[in-house]
Structures are given as C-alpha cells and as structure tokens.
Amino acid sequence: MSALVHQGLDPQGYIAREGCLARVPHAFRPVVAAARDRLPDTFGARLHSAYLYGSIPRGTARVGRSDLDLLIALHHEPTEADRDASRALGDALDERFPQIDGVGTLLYGRARLLSDLERHDLGWFVACLCTPLLGDDLAAALPHYRPDSLLARETNGDLALLLPRWRDRIAGADDSDDARRPLVRFMSRHLVRTAFTLVMPRWNGWTSDLREMAEAFAAYYPTRAGQVRTAAALGYEPTGYAETLRSYVDDLGPWLAAEYTRVHGVKTPRPEDG
Structure with a gap:
C-alpha cells in the first residue's frame, strides 16, 4: 500500500513544527497572555523557556472543552517545590479562565530535554510539537526529525x-x-x-x-x-x-x-x- 507522502512534513521530508502563536484562537489569547506573564514570577531565574502544545497553538481548541497545555524547561532538574508551583499556577489559570478545562503542565530540566537519551522522545516533542512562548527555543539545539x-x-x-x-x-x-x-x-x-x-x-x-x-x-x-x-x-x-x-x-x-x-x-x- 502506497504511503501518503509529505503530510505534516517540510519539503525536505522532515516533520514540520506544528502550531504557532498566530494560530491561537481569539478566545484563548487572554489565557496564553496570562500564562506568559505569570511564568517568570512563578519560576524566576530557574526558568529557561516555556512552550505551548496541543490544540490551542494548533488552532483547534474548543471553548470550555480544551485544556491549556504547557511545557516548562528549567535550568536545573525540577524540585518538588517547582512542581508545587507549577500545580498552583495551573489551578489559578483554570479558575480564572472558564474557556479552558484544566491546565496540563510538563516540567523538565534543560539538560534532560537535550540529552541523547531523550533525543527522539522529549527532544522531538519540543522541536516538533511545542510552540515557543518564552525564552530561548531549545529546538535550535535539536536535530530535524523524519517519521522513521x-x-x-x-x-x-x-x-x-x-x-x-x-x-x-x-x-x-x-x-x-x-x-x-x-x-x-x-x-x-x-x-x-x-x-x-x-x-x-x-x-x-x-x-x-x-x-x-x-x-x-x-x-x-x-x-x-x-x-x-x-x-x-x-x-x-x-x-x-x-x-x-x-x-x-x-x-x-x-x-x-x-x-x-x-x-x-x-x-x-x-x-x-x-
């Protein structure tokens, strides 16, 4: 059976990064803005970068049904206090904005996201499925990926x-x-x-x-x-x-x-x- 060639791929055959801030539906833009504003206060100098993923940056989110998905990269491995801060931020955003149905947050250290072990899992996730929101984009240090x-x-x-x-x-x-x-x-x-x-x-x-x-x-x-x-x-x-x-x-x-x-x-x- 012949494959459907090039769907979701760039002209060189690599997986194209999906999502961008321009695709965020109007109803969800205040949610994204609030997250972007609060992340530096929540993590301070520990924050390396933050990303959106899921339906909101893809432009397919449904009001009252979709959640806000965040990936947060810290300069060091997250502590339990960092995880508590992440949960508190998610709860606050969920309570404030009825257009989302919860907040899902992934929290990792920069070194793990760029590690050889995670090159084709978390690294691929950042490079292809995450939309930069704050900080230096880790995708610049990651390779291109084929659907192999x-x-x-x-x-x-x-x-x-x-x-x-x-x-x-x-x-x-x-x-x-x-x-x-x-x-x-x-x-x-x-x-x-x-x-x-x-x-x-x-x-x-x-x-x-x-x-x-x-x-x-x-x-x-x-x-x-x-x-x-x-x-x-x-x-x-x-x-x-x-x-x-x-x-x-x-x-x-x-x-x-x-x-x-x-x-x-x-x-x-x-x-x-x-």
Missing part, C-alpha cells in the same frame, strides 16, 4: 511497560462514570497515538489529529480499525464505561504492545523505569 522507525520506537515503544500501571489506575479509581471518564480520555488518546506511530514510517507523515491517526492506522490494520476509530472518538468525547477500560488493558493494549515490539522494538529504558 527510530522515532516510532523511542516515542511509543513502552506501551507494554505502561499497561500494568494502567491496570492499577483503573483498579484504584472510584466506581463512577465521572471518575472513569478522564481515564478513558487519557488512555484512548495514548492508544490512538501509539497505533498511529506503529504505521507512521509506512504512512510517511505526521498528524496530531486523532481521527486522522486512526484512519492512517486503519489502512494497514483493517481488522483492528474499528477499535482504534472508536478510541479516537472517545479521545475527544469520553464516556465513563468500565468495559471500555477493560478492553484497553485486556485486548487492544496488549495486542498493540506486542505488534509494536515486533515492528519497531522496545523503547530505550529510562532510569525511572526501575
């Missing part, structure tokens, strides 16, 4: 390691739709992205749209297409059904982890994997 098997392995080749943790999270959640809905949203999105990167080198392109990801996967794995299309829909409009979560950790997840290992191998272990 190395990138696939290092971004999502750890699903087998994650599945036991997911089972623990499901077991520990309250027995209610409201408690399960965030888990369905998170796991649906992760599985669709993993399904997409499984076929990404053959599809030869990049997209962050869950439905486009599901369709790319479906072209190569038609017998699993329905499950991944359903997961893509639930990634945008999650339900709280317990059977959905069970199917993720008992069926789709284990199959996808095994197939991923067969095709791309296993992600390089991180120290926190223990």
